[in-house]
Structures are given as C-alpha cells and as structure tokens.
Amino acid sequence: MSSPTHQEFRELVRSHTDLVSLIGESISLQPRHGGRHYVGLCPFHPDNNPSLNVYPDRQTFRCWSCQTGGDCFTFLMEREKVTFPESLELLARRANLAIPQNLTRSTPEQDTTKSKLLEVLHWAEAEFHKFLLTQPAAAPARAYLTDRGFTEQIIGDYKLGFHPDDWTWLLKRAEGKFPAKLLVEARLAGEKEGRHYDAPFAVNRVLFPIHNERGQVVSFGGRILPGSKEPAKYINGAESTVFHKSQLLYAIDKARDAIGQSKQAIVVEGYTDCLICHQHGILNVVATLGTALTDSHVTALKRFAQQVVLVFDGDDAGQNAAKKAVERFLAQDVELRILTLPEKLDPAEFLAAYNADGFRALVEQAPEAWEFQFRMTRLLHGGDSIAGRQRILEDMLHLLAQVPNISGSLREGLLIANLAQRLQLSEATVREQLKLVREKKKDRPRPSEPQAAIKDLSREAGRIYRGRLGSEERVECDLLEQVLTAPENIGFVSAAVGEHPVKNPVFREILDACCWEAEENGELTLAGLLGRVENPELKSLIVWIDEQAVAKGLAEKVRESGYDDDGCPAFLKRALDELNWHRATQSHATVASQLSQQADGAGRLDEATEDALLRQAAEFHLKRATRKTTV
Structure with a gap:
C-alpha cells in the first residue's frame, strides 16, 4: 500500500x-x-x-x-x-496518527531531529516517573517529596521522577527503542572515550521535567537526596536543540492560561517554590532555571502578562538579586514589581507558615521596581538629612544611567519627575545630575582605545600561548575561557572584577571588551566580541582561548556543575573564589609589611590604623585556616 x-x-x-x-x-x-x-x-x-x-x-x-x-x-x-x-x-x-516515512523529516538511522529528541525525552519522562512511583529504590525520593509537602496529585500532574544510582540504567532501558546517539543528542546521556553513561543531572536525583510552552518535555532538573555528598544541590540538563534555559521558564505550560487570565506573572527562583505555589492554587507562577531572569524571559511573559512580579527570598542573596533585576528591566515596557518575603523565608516556607491568601496579599502589595529600589536606598542612607538625600540621588541616578535603552524616553521622564518630587528638587537639577553621571560613564576607557597601549602585545601573547603564566594569571585565563564558553555568565565575572581589575593587561583588555559587548548589545557572543576588537593579534588570542575552552570541554563542565542561590555555576564560583583568594593573599602581604615596619620602628601608624591592620591580618589568618579545612 x-x-x-x-x-x-x-x-x-x-x-x-x-x-x-x-x-x-x-x-x-x-x-x-x-x-x-x-x-x-x-x-x-x-x-x-x-x-x-x-x-x-x-x-x-x-x-x-x-x-x-x-x-x-x-x-x-x-x-x-x-x-x-x-x-x-x-x-x-x-490524534495518535503515525506520520508516513515519506513525510517525516528523519529516520532512526539519520541524524536526530527535533521531533525525535522530543520523543525520547517524553519516553524518559515516563520512565523516571514510573520508577519514582513503583520501585523500592525510589523510597528515599518519595520520602523527600512527602517531607517537602508535595501531594500525590502534584507529583502525578507534573510527572516528577527519579533516576536510580546506576550510571547506565536509562541507556539499558533504551536498548532496542532508541539509539545511544539519540540520548546523547537529547542530553540524557554523555559519551567519553567511546563509552556512554547516563547524564550526571539525573543519576540518584529527584527529577523535575522541564516543558516548553506546548507542554513538550525538553529537559530535566535534578535535585540531590538529603544526605548526599554531591556539592551541587540542583543540576539542569545541558542545553540542546530543543532546550535553551535562558529562554524558557519552568511550568510555563501549566501557568500560561492563568497568566493570560490574570494578566500577571509571578516569577520565583526554583522548581520547589513554583510547584508549592501551584499546589496552593496560585497557578500564575513560573520559575527561572538556575539563571537570572533574562530579556528573553520577559519578552515571552509579555505575550501573556501586563505585570511581572519577581519574588525573591528574604535573605541577603535575594536582596542582591532583586537589585540586579531592577537595573536590568527598568526600561522594559512591562509593569515590573519586586517582592522580597519577610522573615528571610522562601515562597514554599512562607506558604507553609501562613497561607495562599497571605501570599496573594503580599504580591498585590509588591512595589514597582523603581519604588522598591528607592525604598531600599532610603533605608540604607536615611532621607531626613541633606547628606542622606544626596546619597539617595546619587545611587538612584547611577541606577538610571545603567539601564539600557531608556535615555530620552517617556519612562525616563516619569522616573526623573518622581525622583525630583520625592527629594524636593527641581526636575532640571535631577536631569543635569543624570547628565553628569552619564558623562562620567562615557569617560570610562572603551575597549577599542587602550588596545594599542598594551606594551609589547606580541611578547605577552607569546607568553600566554606557551603557558608561562603566574598562578593568578592562570586563574584569570581560566575565567576568560569560562566566559567565552558560557557567555551568559559574564555578569558574575564582571561583578567580581569590577572593583579590582584582573592583573594581566591582555586578559584585562579582553574581559573589558566582553563586558562592553554584553552591556551594549544585551548579550555576549564570540562573533560580536571579534567584531568589537580591532587588533588582529588580540583577535587571534581570543580565538585561541576559545579553542582551549572547547578542547577542555568547559561548556559541559560549567552546565553540569550545578548552581548556587544566585544562579552562578559552581564551576565558575570556584574559579572566582580562587581569584579572590589570590587578591586576599596580596592584600595580606601589604598589611604584613606595614605591621612589620611599625614593629621595627620604621613606620608611623596611628593607633586606629594599626588596630585596623591587625584586625585585617586576623581575619586573613582565620580565612586561611578555614580554607585549609575545606580544601
């Protein structure tokens, strides 16, 4: 036929x-x-x-x-x-109709396509879910979910699962159904030296399926069981043809209709918080996938919602994340509100201690992003004194100057008028001060200017190629490799080196160009970076650093290392901690030298300065002792 x-x-x-x-x-x-x-x-x-x-x-x-x-x-x-x-x-x-071979875009023997990837991911979701519900080996996972307050209905509706502590379990289950190559393409498995293994995000972890807007499973998030010695609590599946975590929000398929009806989207920071909200009947809630909220996320939400409420934990990390969100999205044409929960609670803890009505009330009272930042700044500086008002003005204008694509807009005019009224200043004064802040920002050396100023670039590049670097320079080179292989993390590196630039002038030049590219174009890409850099030797070095990162497989290592509470990959966090330790060591050497001169009678330190230096030295020794016990 x-x-x-x-x-x-x-x-x-x-x-x-x-x-x-x-x-x-x-x-x-x-x-x-x-x-x-x-x-x-x-x-x-x-x-x-x-x-x-x-x-x-x-x-x-x-x-x-x-x-x-x-x-x-x-x-x-x-x-x-x-x-x-x-x-x-x-x-x-x-309709459960088989697609004729002459109409489908692939066969099992051909390179994988989107439809085949979705098929194997759907199958894996069913396997994980069935194992969680029926197998004795999943009893600790079921106990964990029960302890966290998940009901049987929520576990079933969201197809939560579990992967046993067996690095070939899924590959064995797939034999005769799907080729190992397909599992690798779907990021359900990996390959090393010709051997296949199940993906690290899954093994011995509770699994949260991640679906796209159409309800198709595209990846999974894995959570360790209590008592596990794994350093990364959560790991997402690696990005693939069908999964891009910076463009997708967890539970968007379940929340989309509720968001469309309420015209409000509530964004939390993790799977658990999101599911507990849904379990309490608050359905217009989604979660980010181990990253900060991106422009792509906001663009997707704007299709359904007129208001976006970002909910952050009440701890220090939550406060810092809230501040970053204000800066990034203040210019977006969406009503952005910020909610930090009281008593340093996360959403799941708040709902357990109070109730859904209490949570909804806080959401409705959440201040707009600008108002949130003004309140935080006023709390920090006080607004009753002239000095306090001046510092508030400086901080708020610095924030406004950092916001992309807002200069000269109606929104900027409204914010300036709001700030002037609240600080009892004229709009003209506020505008003039904003102009000065922006001019200072423009005066910052641009990456294209100091390229020629690097002394003997060829010699420096040759030293880098040959690997003749000091210990701190090696850490700086590692950071650059990670930035090029996972450019979405440039913000973490930029924040870490902002106050203390990297030591190597060539690495500093490249990193500066990376930061400018990300700031001005909204994202960092290798093509954009090479287009920005004019010096051909510097271009060649950037390509070489990128090749080194690829050869080391850094992209996979970064993705599979898990994330801290701020969304920073654990692999990157270790490199940043190492860089900070080098800086602390150098700072201590300076302190020790000053104290030594004071002891020899060669220095002239007043009592307060000497006490401060002694405290710094004591803090360093304490950190060093702690570092030795954890290394």
Whole structure:
C-alpha cells in the first residue's frame, strides 16, 4: 500500500481533529444556538466579551474583533507560534496518527531531529516517573517529596521522577527503542572515550521535567537526596536543540492560561517554590532555571502578562538579586514589581507558615521596581538629612544611567519627575545630575582605545600561548575561557572584577571588551566580541582561548556543575573564589609589611590604623585556616 501524499495526510489529520475540543483545551467555550457554534474569549487579543466563534459544522473559527480565523492548523500556528509542518506533526501526534516515512523529516538511522529528541525525552519522562512511583529504590525520593509537602496529585500532574544510582540504567532501558546517539543528542546521556553513561543531572536525583510552552518535555532538573555528598544541590540538563534555559521558564505550560487570565506573572527562583505555589492554587507562577531572569524571559511573559512580579527570598542573596533585576528591566515596557518575603523565608516556607491568601496579599502589595529600589536606598542612607538625600540621588541616578535603552524616553521622564518630587528638587537639577553621571560613564576607557597601549602585545601573547603564566594569571585565563564558553555568565565575572581589575593587561583588555559587548548589545557572543576588537593579534588570542575552552570541554563542565542561590555555576564560583583568594593573599602581604615596619620602628601608624591592620591580618589568618579545612 502506497504512502499518502502530503495533501492526503493533511486531510486525514484534519478529519481526526475536532476543532471545538482542540480550542477547548486552551480556553473555555460556551455553546450557542443548540451547539451550532461556540463562543469564548479570544486568546489572540485582550478580550473581555467573548468574540471568538467556533463553528463545528465547518471546523473553522473566527474572532470578529481581531479578525484572526482559520482551521485547526491556523489555530495551532497562531496559538503556539509554530510553522505549518510543525502544526501538522503536533496534531498528528495528538490524534495518535503515525506520520508516513515519506513525510517525516528523519529516520532512526539519520541524524536526530527535533521531533525525535522530543520523543525520547517524553519516553524518559515516563520512565523516571514510573520508577519514582513503583520501585523500592525510589523510597528515599518519595520520602523527600512527602517531607517537602508535595501531594500525590502534584507529583502525578507534573510527572516528577527519579533516576536510580546506576550510571547506565536509562541507556539499558533504551536498548532496542532508541539509539545511544539519540540520548546523547537529547542530553540524557554523555559519551567519553567511546563509552556512554547516563547524564550526571539525573543519576540518584529527584527529577523535575522541564516543558516548553506546548507542554513538550525538553529537559530535566535534578535535585540531590538529603544526605548526599554531591556539592551541587540542583543540576539542569545541558542545553540542546530543543532546550535553551535562558529562554524558557519552568511550568510555563501549566501557568500560561492563568497568566493570560490574570494578566500577571509571578516569577520565583526554583522548581520547589513554583510547584508549592501551584499546589496552593496560585497557578500564575513560573520559575527561572538556575539563571537570572533574562530579556528573553520577559519578552515571552509579555505575550501573556501586563505585570511581572519577581519574588525573591528574604535573605541577603535575594536582596542582591532583586537589585540586579531592577537595573536590568527598568526600561522594559512591562509593569515590573519586586517582592522580597519577610522573615528571610522562601515562597514554599512562607506558604507553609501562613497561607495562599497571605501570599496573594503580599504580591498585590509588591512595589514597582523603581519604588522598591528607592525604598531600599532610603533605608540604607536615611532621607531626613541633606547628606542622606544626596546619597539617595546619587545611587538612584547611577541606577538610571545603567539601564539600557531608556535615555530620552517617556519612562525616563516619569522616573526623573518622581525622583525630583520625592527629594524636593527641581526636575532640571535631577536631569543635569543624570547628565553628569552619564558623562562620567562615557569617560570610562572603551575597549577599542587602550588596545594599542598594551606594551609589547606580541611578547605577552607569546607568553600566554606557551603557558608561562603566574598562578593568578592562570586563574584569570581560566575565567576568560569560562566566559567565552558560557557567555551568559559574564555578569558574575564582571561583578567580581569590577572593583579590582584582573592583573594581566591582555586578559584585562579582553574581559573589558566582553563586558562592553554584553552591556551594549544585551548579550555576549564570540562573533560580536571579534567584531568589537580591532587588533588582529588580540583577535587571534581570543580565538585561541576559545579553542582551549572547547578542547577542555568547559561548556559541559560549567552546565553540569550545578548552581548556587544566585544562579552562578559552581564551576565558575570556584574559579572566582580562587581569584579572590589570590587578591586576599596580596592584600595580606601589604598589611604584613606595614605591621612589620611599625614593629621595627620604621613606620608611623596611628593607633586606629594599626588596630585596623591587625584586625585585617586576623581575619586573613582565620580565612586561611578555614580554607585549609575545606580544601
């Protein structure tokens, strides 16, 4: 029997798709005129009165307000933002229709495609979930989830799973079903020296499936069990063709409709917080995936929400993350609000101690981002004195100067007027001070200027190529390799070296160019960095450093190392800690020298200065002792 043509298969899929049922999965439909047609709120524009009409007899739909209309393929293409071939494939799978070989884009023997990756990920999700529910080896995982307050329903609805402590368990389960190469492409497995192994994010971990907006599983997050000696508490699967963590939010598939109905998205920092919120009936909640909120995240949320509320833990790390978020998104055309929870609680702890109504009340009271930062700055400096008001003005204008794409905008004008009124200053004065702050920022040497000033660049580059570096320079080189292989982490490195630039002038030049590229273009890419750097020798060195990073497999090491509470990869955090230790050692050497001169009578230190130096020395020795016990 010959395979159907493309047109024949399209009509077969159409005949197996009930449009009322399909649209009813996304919005609530009400029958009219005895079921001859249905109406509902249109998902393609803000709709208060039902204007979307669905006609079962013709299997078509039309919105009489925004004029969007068509058949089942049109609805899916508009709703999910996919191409026609993708909509055909999605509806075929929904109808349990086998896609003819002549129409599919791959075979098991060919290079993997998006559909095959999604298929193996869906299979793995089922395997992990079944193991969690049925196997004795998963008892500690079930006990952990129970202790955290998860119900059986939430575990089932979100397909939580577990991978046993066996590095080939999933590969063995896949034998005869999927080739090992496909599991590697899906980041469910790895390969080293010709041997395959299950992905580190999964082994002996509780697994949280990560779905895209269409509900397709694209990766997993793994959480260690209590008592584990693994340093990384959470590890996400590595990025793949179908998974980009900086563009995806956890539980967006479950939360999308609630966000669209409420026009509000609540963003928390972890899977557990997100699921506990959903369990308490707060469904318009999503979570970031081990990263800070990105422009891509905000752009995606703006399709559904008019207001985004960022919820941070009440500890110091949460406060710092909130400040960074204000700076990054103040210029976005979305109402951004910041909520830090009281008593240093995270959302799950708050809901356990109080209730959903208490959480919702705090969300509704959350201040706008600008207001949040003003309150924090006023709390820090006080606003009753002239000096305090001046410091508030300086901090707020520094923040405003850091915000991209806001200069000269209406939003900037409104913020300036707000600041002037609250500090009892004229708008003209505030504008003039902002201009001065921006001019100082512009005066900072740009990467293109000092390139020629590096003394004997060829000799320095040769020394780097030959590996003739001091211990601190080696750490700096490692940091650059990590920046080039995982450029989304440039913010952590920039913050760490901001006050104390790196020692090696060539590395400092490259890192400066990286920071400027990320700041001015919103992201750091190798192509953008090479386009920014003019010196050909420096370009060659950047390419060489990138090649070294690839040869070492740093990208995978960074991704699989886990993340701290700020979203910094553990692998990068270790390098930054090592750099800070080198700086502390150098600083201590200076302190020790001053104290030695004082003891010999050669120095002239007043009593307060000497006490301060002695305290610094004592703190250094304490850190060194602690470092020795942890290394």
